[in-house]
Amino acid sequence: MIKTLLFDFGDVFLNLDKAATFRELNQLGLTDFSSEMIEQNQLYEMGKISSEDFVGFYANAIPKSNSEALVKAWNSILLDLPKHRLEFLQQLKEENKYQLILLSNTNDLHISWVKENIVDFAEFKACFDAFYLSHEINFRKPNADIYEFVLEKHQLQPNEVLFIDDTQENTEAAKSLGIHTWNIDPSQEDIVNLFSVKAALF
Structure with missing residues (x-):
């Protein structure tokens, strides 16, 4: 579960x-x-x-x-945060059925741009129970230690975690630790369809 x-x-x-x-x-x-x-x-x-x-x-x-x-x-890699995804996340927070954690490979210049240019960023961040950026915790995906850090920090059982990432190397690394994964294809899939795509897990 x-x-x-x-x-x-x-x-x-x-x-x-x-x-x-x-x-x-x-x-x-x-x-x-x-x-x-x-x-x-x-x-x-x-x-x-x-x-x-x-x-x-x-x-x-x-x-x-x-x-x-x-x-x-x-x-220049950074574009926008669509409103419908923020609303999906806010609904998840409101329902309070799952612990919500963000785990991102990023850097100071990128997150500074996001804070200055994405007007909903504060609302977005507030939805999470924990918010981990690689440059702040000194780990990066796909190294095993970043997943182990999160599992240990929150006393998580790997088989009770679903990790969603667009990079297959990252999801494969998480899967090797027993974490459920969705290697999302951003050109064809959207996070808002999580519960239909991964219905078997829920």
């Missing part, structure tokens, strides 16, 4: 344009993400380096760029 709903943020609630960041950085002169860049991205996502150092790294890697343009390019 499911007692806890564990949600990703991007492309579950918040619409993303995942190709946008590289497209915009390419306009600034980046031809490809090097292994060093990927490592920096992951460290930044885990809160291991500051926004200033992160932007400085890319400014050195893309000499014709500047901090303002880099931040704009980095945040």
Whole structure:
């Protein structure tokens, strides 16, 4: 029996344009993400380096760029939070049948943009019993330790948790720990249909 709903943020609630960041950085002169860049991205996502150092790294890697343009390019992935998804979440909170937890790989620049540009963000965050962002807890998906952190923190039984994420690597990692999963396809599926898609679990 499911007692806890564990949600990703991007492309579950918040619409993303995942190709946008590289497209915009390419306009600034980046031809490809090097292994060093990927490592920096992951460290930044885990809160291991500051926004200033992160932007400085890319400014050195893309000499014709500047901090303002880099931040704009980095945040171009972020789009909008549809009202119907917020209303779905608010209904879940009101019914109070499940513990609601958010678990997102994100970073300081992204969440700062969200707070400034998504007018319903405070209402959205208020729906959750716990709200975990990778750069604040220093873990990131799909590493097992991030799921173990949530399970231990809230004394959860894995078979009583349903985790919804748009990245298969993340849901597979959770599944290996015994957590129920829905690898949602944002191009064809919507979180508001959770209880019909996963009816067998409820």
